[in-house]
Amino acid sequence: MRWLGLSILLVVATLAWATQECKNKPTCSQCIQTPNCMWCGKPGNFTNENGKGLSRCIKRTDELATEWRAQCGSLYIDEPGNYFENIVNNNLTAAGVLAGGSASGSGMSISGSSSEEAVVQIKPQRVQMRLRVQEAYNMQVTFRQAEDYPVDLYYLMDLSKSMEDDKESLSKLGVQLADEMQKITRNFKLGFGSFVDKVVMPYVSTVPERLLHPCTNCTAPYGFRNALPLTTNATAFAYEVQEAPVSGNLDAPEGGFDAIMQAIVCQDQIRWRSEARRLLVFSTDAGFHYAGDGKLGGIVKPNDGECHLNNKGEYTHSTLQDYPSVSQINQVAKQHKMNLIFAVTQEQSSVYSRLSQMIEGSGQGELTANSSNVVELVKAEYNKITSKVELKDNATAPVNIRYFSKCKDGTEKETSVCQGLKVGDQVEFRIEVTVEKCPEKREDWRQLIGIYPVGLRENLTIDLTMLCDCQCERPGDPGYIIGAEQCNYHGTYQCGVCKCDDGFFGSNCECGSNTPWATGDYDDSSCRETNSSAICSGRGTCTCGECKCNERDHSEEIVSGKFCECTNFLCDRHNGLLCSGPDHGECVCNECKCKPGWTGEACNCEDSESNCVNPDTGDICSNQGKCECNQCKCYETADGRYSGKWCEDCPTCKGKCIAYKACVQCQVFETGEFNIEECKANCTTFNSTPVPVAEVENEGERLCTFFDENDCRFTFVYGYDENKEPIVRVQQTLECPPKLDILGIVLGVIGAIVAVGLALLIMWKVLTTIHDRREFARFEKERMMAKWDTGENPIYKQATSTFKNPMYGGGK
Template structure:
């Protein structure tokens, strides 16, 4: 019997749990709906209503009595039959199919992204999900531009490239049948301290060298492999003074000069960037007196194919360069020497799609690097977008074998594989003009999904205005979305009142009451013609506002004794959603009481860094890290540092001169004092403190801080001091094995020799003692005598009394 009753008991338990769960969910839903309904009720117009929350709807029925903004089911229950509820929509205005694998298609007709254009209409805070398909076409055209550092240290690399030019063309032909090759060179800006400005050195900085230049577009992209090889053969190295090079100037011009370089619209754009040195970036131009920022425009002289603004504009910043590379779908492959690999590897974080490979000492493996990095680039698809800050995107990647949440990347792909992405788009607020457009697409692709986003913050009925409507007390107002906009001198929900007809008894006070309360206009106003007129005749400076007079500016938070920090920082307003007073901060301030400045310049240390890079800027003041030795207003004071001024400038020197240390590239670009590389700092150490710090374990770098006429200059030894370990020959495994065997045999042999030596020693010693014993025996003389130790066995006793 027990086996029969148990299922019924289980069923009853499950039924009870089901009803309990349903009851709890019902209560939660009711409270949730009540909160949403309360949020909607504060809206005064149809536009405000649909902007408060995507669940809010507006009743446009002219005869409806009650709150017009509420949840749709609430308005229906109240008898409204004409409800405005804008619905999100998405329409693909261009949706060409993806190119099928193994098809001979004109490059201009290849489609790798679907859809191509889409129009979306949503309300603020209303998410909408679209799907984007990506398939990398096989045998897709490739434009490969070779940008080479031609400083003198790259002479061996240039010679190797001359021998590999033909091999490079052959390698590209195995990747695609449609490719173009181009070649360009860079050195640095032709001003001090980057290059020698002695006239003869500007012509030839070294024996047999070409003149220095910023960037030279030696050969625009073309399909003539023979011409590519010949141009490289005729190229010679140049020279400059400092270690970093002007490669970022070259990359910027390569990216933005589409016509001069020869980029094709339907091709994968790759740049091979080869160098053995670090790079100059934004701010370094000040050392040469160049202060105008880089404008990110093309400045190629058509007659010389030279970058004409090299000495007029500063180097680009990393962020600016990254944006231009992404905008023009250019993917850089940094082929650098081993000592620079880590530096350029850090750029992968900031430049989308960039890859890094390590060159051999003579660049002999550049062809292999191109092949390997091209395979790496084509084996993954990663989405990027140009969406504005007030539009939020979230992704879900549907890859070949798995679905990855919160990811915009699929890897491990082969050409011809199709992947898709679910993209959720949310407009956080109403947009200026109501429209915006942006692109979403894979990194390095010339094809993008172009989105036109319309954020609905106005109702369609607001454009329909019935002037002098009979629904507005016989023509005393304009009917808009079911509500009356009263003519001058008239008021009331139906414009039924005029300035001389105020009569409290003739009006219905219920529209002037909030939910669950009997107080009209929150007890701080009068209900006249169905609307609250707040009483602002009380305390001077007190302002009562809101639909039900529920807000007063005295309840806004204070800062420094001033409401919302004072009129320069914020004002007190009534929040429609919460029906509570709140501070609306002005530009440059944030926080509940608008007491938190958003400016960062107040946290700037003397070296230009924010909080000396030893703290964070919070509300315009520095909060120094708890584990940092630095203290003070801008985290510059270091009581425990023996060399205070040295520690303040150490990070900037290390990142600017040696491209290392703990500062990020953005922080490094903030360093605002002059840094000069010199061969020796000894001449500057007379009256100034010499600073020395460890660098890369076995190295140190030295600098001197010199202050003259309020101008701070740091002179740095351009070469670090290193302890060079003595390197022995590298042994193979076979050699190490024979060495170990030899050592073991040596130990055994030495042990045997020692044992044999000891045995020989004891044998000689014993033989010598035996011979000595024999000699002693021969000298002995024998005779008869008593043994001195012998005693007779008989003893004779005499009696002393015998015979007496």
């Protein structure tokens, strides 16, 4: 309920603020610059039927709006609304309608009619808007890519020596490139240009011989050359590529940025068509020089972004101007709706990939070593560009434009990009235009804003007028009177109110030359309570040195005081009620004045201490706290904060857990120090209530846990009811430790020892058996390999006997 009350209060406060925001606007222009406000310019005093003054600026949805309109009259109400009108709203080009010309079908030339029909891919084309500040207007924009939309493709090639093999491939594939593009659109033109670098040191060698022949079979270096303006003759393209000589330079980067700038800005020389998708294919195997690099060659003049081609198509300011910057390239690409395709080798792919992210409408593809895949690359990048539509605008502050679209998935989301489109696919965009605030300069109140698909010259033009003032504030209007009698001849009467001349003040310019405030910077200290206070506390106006307090929408709400410092509605609230309601108190000068029996800043506290008295001791908050709003606020000590309804539990005490322990045991479990008769006699102050789980549920309750004589744990919670009687909830189940089977444990241990012993004996027996068998097998193996008779001992030698006759002399 508390949160509900706060939410209601917040909504009411928001609505009240929005309403008051209108009523605080003193002029018609300030009124209509506030969302949903309207102004009454009725001459004279503007009052209701009872003579009470009405605010000239009021919210359209105000509860008094009906009465306000009736009293003002429709003739004097200034309530401008957003206005929208389609100025040019031609239908989109139907599918199958050619954008001028037809294909010859020969494959060697590309037909294109000189009388091109206008192609419409975005609708509407021009609208007019008049918008109020902070009141958004939504409009629908449709885009559909037309079939056979004209395409101009200019191939800009690096012709340094390292690109010689690439030139050969391109000359052979020129006709094939034209044929492939004709399959996409039959209104196609092709052009060719080449570049090397600035002809100064250290970019190229200035040795006379090297200037003529920087390398073998090379021509003299140059900056940029327009070899072939856009044409339908594919054979001429192949011929120009074939005949274009290569050249050479010293450093690795090339002068490609010079060439890109000239290829874009030289519209007439390149022969770019106004109604065509413009593709500039930039082919190289090296990096690029950019703004600032020209200083190495003594060239300090910045690039001017202008066309400097002579009648031979050569760039004449190569040695006079620095290279363009990335931002310059991006700017001219956006201005001339150019789609750049960077066709580079693998080594330079990462560099040009990052560059393409910085240039609107550009893409990047990877060439093979000799550019043999150039046709597939250009075709793939073209399909990537045309399968995506991205809307952008040139709106500046304070105009904010947001884009929403369902694209092709059917779910609307905030996006200005739709992808995966094919020729003929139609997408709808919802564009939300908002004027955030009125510019200071009146000439900025009207702007022309362009919304365009990236890479296309078509666009939607918004002629926007910001509604920042009222007609009756303009000289010549009947409601505009200079030196009017209503303003005591010291101001201009406009839209029913006075705009005072310098040195005069007041609602009717009554404060001025005959008062102490004759100068323009009059002293308003008499309307301030302190030097740092707002004039009339921000709730009134200072008129001739006195505060005139604002009137509130509700007659019950009153602003009063010398400085409008007092109100009867800005006091503290409780549950959404001012001073907790009329039964508790009333709001007097921004503070609650409580009625007897109530206290507190919002009169929401009972003026009593009955709920703070400890029933056991009779002390207020057990002398460990103070009584606020008839509730104990416990003190905090070094050991911790006291707790409990009456602060009866200290941080290091067990409270009444021990006192209630015996009674809880005998009442619920029939155990403990009391038997049944003793329990009835000694435990009369409370009755224990068994519950499945004993938990603290309310503030002031205490959780107690003990173990009985069987080591079983029991838990209970105690607290107090409204009558301060103890309430004890006991967990009905004991938590006892499991019983141990001693005999089973002993037998288990013995059995485990026997089992381990048997296992060890078996393992020993197995191991010895295995060992014996291995030894016997080794013996058998050696016996089988013996080379002697196994029946004899090879070591045994027979004894030899020698007999000699000593008498024998050896004679015959």
